[in-house]
Amino acid sequence: MDKGFSQDFIEKLKQNNDIVTTISKYINVTRKGKTWWACCPFHFEKTPSFAINEIEQYYHCFGCGASGDVINFVCKYESLDFYDACKKLAEYANMELPEYHNDDNLIKLKKKRDRIYNLLVDAAKYYYGNLKKPEATPALEYLASRKLDMSIIKEYGIGYSIGWHDIVTHLKSLGYTEDEMIDAGVCDRYEGGKISDAYGKRIIFPIFNLMGNVVGFSGRVIGKADFAKYKNTAQTLVFDKSSLIYGINEIKKAKKQGVLKEIVIVEGQMDVISLYKSGVQNAVACMGTALTASHAKNLKRFADKVILCFDGDNAGKKATLRSIEILVNAGLLVYVVTIPDGKDPDEFVNAFGKSAWDEMLSNGLYWVEFLIKDFASNYDLSKPEQKTKFIADALNVIKSLGSESEQEIYLKMVQQMTNINISVLKSDLTKLGTQNVTQEDIVETVDNKINLKENSYVKSVKFIIASLLYKKDYAKLDDRIISNLYNSDYVKIYKYIENEYQNNRKPIVSKLFDMFDVENTSDIYDIVNYNFVAGDDNNKHFEDCLNILIKTGLSSQIDSLTAKLAKVSDNNERMEIMQEIKKLIAEKNNRGK
Numbered sequence: 001m002d003k004g005f006s007q008d009f010i011e012k013l014k015q016n017n018d019i020v021t022t023i024s025k026y027i028n029v030t031r032k033g034k035t036w037w038a039c040c041p042f043h044f045e046k047t048p049s050f051a052i053n054e055i056e057q058y059y060h061c062f063g064c065g066a067s068g069d070v071i072n073f074v075c076k077y078e079s080l081d082f083y084d085a086c087k088k089l090a091e092y093a094n095m096e097l098p099e100y101h102n103d104d105n106l107i108k109l110k111k112k113r114d115r116i117y118n119l120l121v122d123a124a125k126y127y128y129g130n131l132k133k134p135e136a137t138p139a140l141e142y143l144a145s146r147k148l149d150m151s152i153i154k155e156y157g158i159g160y161s162i163g164w165h166d167i168v169t170h171l172k173s174l175g176y177t178e179d180e181m182i183d184a185g186v187c188d189r190y191e192g193g194k195i196s197d198a199y200g201k202r203i204i205f206p207i208f209n210l211m212g213n214v215v216g217f218s219g220r221v222i223g224k225a226d227f228a229k230y231k232n233t234a235q236t237l238v239f240d241k242s243s244l245i246y247g248i249n250e251i252k253k254a255k256k257q258g259v260l261k262e263i264v265i266v267e268g269q270m271d272v273i274s275l276y277k278s279g280v281q282n283a284v285a286c287m288g289t290a291l292t293a294s295h296a297k298n299l300k301r302f303a304d305k306v307i308l309c310f311d312g313d314n315a316g317k318k319a320t321l322r323s324i325e326i327l328v329n330a331g332l333l334v335y336v337v338t339i340p341d342g343k344d345p346d347e348f349v350n351a352f353g354k355s356a357w358d359e360m361l362s363n364g365l366y367w368v369e370f371l372i373k374d375f376a377s378n379y380d381l382s383k384p385e386q387k388t389k390f391i392a393d394a395l396n397v398i399k400s401l402g403s404e405s406e407q408e409i410y411l412k413m414v415q416q417m418t419n420i421n422i423s424v425l426k427s428d429l430t431k432l433g434t435q436n437v438t439q440e441d442i443v444e445t446v447d448n449k450i451n452l453k454e455n456s457y458v459k460s461v462k463f464i465i466a467s468l469l470y471k472k473d474y475a476k477l478d479d480r481i482i483s484n485l486y487n488s489d490y491v492k493i494y495k496y497i498e499n500e501y502q503n504n505r506k507p508i509v510s511k512l513f514d515m516f517d518v519e520n521t522s523d524i525y526d527i528v529n530y531n532f533v534a535g536d537d538n539n540k541h542f543e544d545c546l547n548i549l550i551k552t553g554l555s556s557q558i559d560s561l562t563a564k565l566a567k568v569s570d571n572n573e574r575m576e577i578m579q580e581i582k583k584l585i586a587e588k589n590n591r592g593k
């Protein structure tokens with residue numbers, strides 16, 4: 001895969017950045033035997049399942065499956081692209097970065113992106129500086145009414161847009177073009193081609209990504225408005241609202257300081273800031289969009305418990321219900337807090353302070369309980385037909401719980417609410433359960449049958465290639481291996497291994513990370529992380545696997561000849577084909593059943 005640098009440079013870069021040394025710059029690692037271990041930085045965990053293989057120079061997390069070489073680690077940990085990760089590693093190793101050769105379009109795109117980042121910082125500085133101007137009085141009054149002092153304003157880089165055209169003049173004076181201002185989402189173009197500030201006369205909240213770069217803005221109108229209070233940057237090259245989380249940098253800091261226990265998700269960035277001001281460091285908000293699976297994944301890097309704390313109105317309720325599903329599916333422990341009297345978090349913490357806030361959070365409901373109580377509020381449980389509907393809703397949620405004891409806790413809750421005997425509820429639940437399981441079972445059985453034959457072949461290929469890759473003493477090159485590989489990825493690996501063997505070198509496992517996107521190519525991933533079983537007679541196993549490869553090859557030859565036979569009418573030719581098939585069948589039978 002051409003990634004813009006020579007293979008030579010990449011090799012040297014990796015040699016000069018030992019993976020253990022590099023990763024320990026970011027997280028704590030400890031050695032146990034041959035392997036180094038750490039708590040995975042890519043998913044939340046308390047006991048280490050993140051392993052670093054020093055000899056082969058790659059990492060692998062047994063919890064979430066993340067794996068890769070040192071470049072991949074830096075890309076992921078720092079949210080950098082390949083080029084920037086190489087640049088960083090070159091700095092660590094005091095190496096000069098060679099010229100970057102890549103697709104012209106890619107280079108252009110990269111330059112464009114860097115310009116946008118710079119433009120956004122300059123715009124943010126300008127908006128912040130505006131607060132000192134006399135035109136900013138309404139903004140300062142508003143910020144004071146929200147009890148935000150200068151230290152918070154500075155911390156969050158809050159600013160103000162004093163007009164519609166001054167930002168254009170300012171950015172032009174710094175050398176930016178109108179197109180760049182539009183691409184960065186700072187300006188809009190109107191009919192007639194004129195451009196103006198996209199956030200004219202609004203309070204400006206810069207939005208940062210995990211790296212701390214400004215990627216966009218959220219602008220709030222002062223006072224009442226007929227249109228939406230907040231306007232966020234539209235999708236740009238650097239702004240993707242489906243994964244951005246407001247406040248994620250504070251979460252990152254809290255995690256580093258070891259003070260992060262859980263994450264609170266609130267509705268707006270104003271809530272995040274007010275809470276922070278009151279000493280609550282763990283609140284985040286989505287940017288004018290519903291929570292997505294990609295938000296959930298980002299949150300899970302930092303904590304395994306989240307508390308949903310949306311506004312008490314209908315919209316907030318809907319958002320809560322939608323978010324529960326996404327967060328639970330991401331494997332997070334989800335709690336729900338409803339603020340009394342329809343207050344929003346900002347109002348609540350301003351009125352009652354941090355200790356009241358903490359207490360309210362500690363009384364949050366586990367999502368199952370929240371849903372059951374919410375269902376109950378939709379029905380009049382004194383009416384039999386409504387009671388039945390409520391039970392059906394509740395059982396559907398309880399069914400999704402993993403353990404029977406957990407199910408029992410909530411069945412008891414439903415029992416108390418409905419006065420229906422728990423054994424009756426249990427039997428209803430079982431009926432719900434079995435109906436679903438049988439359908440899934442049938443599908444699974446069919447799938448397994450289809451895959452069975454292929455599996456023994458694929459398993460054999462994986463064992464053979466992994467053995468060769470790790471240069472096991474029983475593993476030998478054999479032309480019959482490559483002639484029976486039907487997957488171009490396997491062929492590619494085999495050729496690489498063959499070349500290394502012929503030059504008396506041991507293949508470098510982490511090389512595969514250059515050749516493939518290992519994490520997303522499960523077959524390759526299985527080979528890199530192959531689990532060799534100690535004590536097996538590997539000599540014999542290698543022979544057996546090779547035999548399976550050859551037999552599979554013979555079978556497919558027989559199949560294609562049989563198909564050909566059906567199309568041929570010339571008798572002589574038919575005879576020849578039949579002879580050939582006979583020969584292949586005999587050969588296959590010689591190799592055992």
Ligand SMILES: [Zn+2]
Pocket residue numbers: 040041042043050061062063064065066
């Ligand atoms: Zn992990």
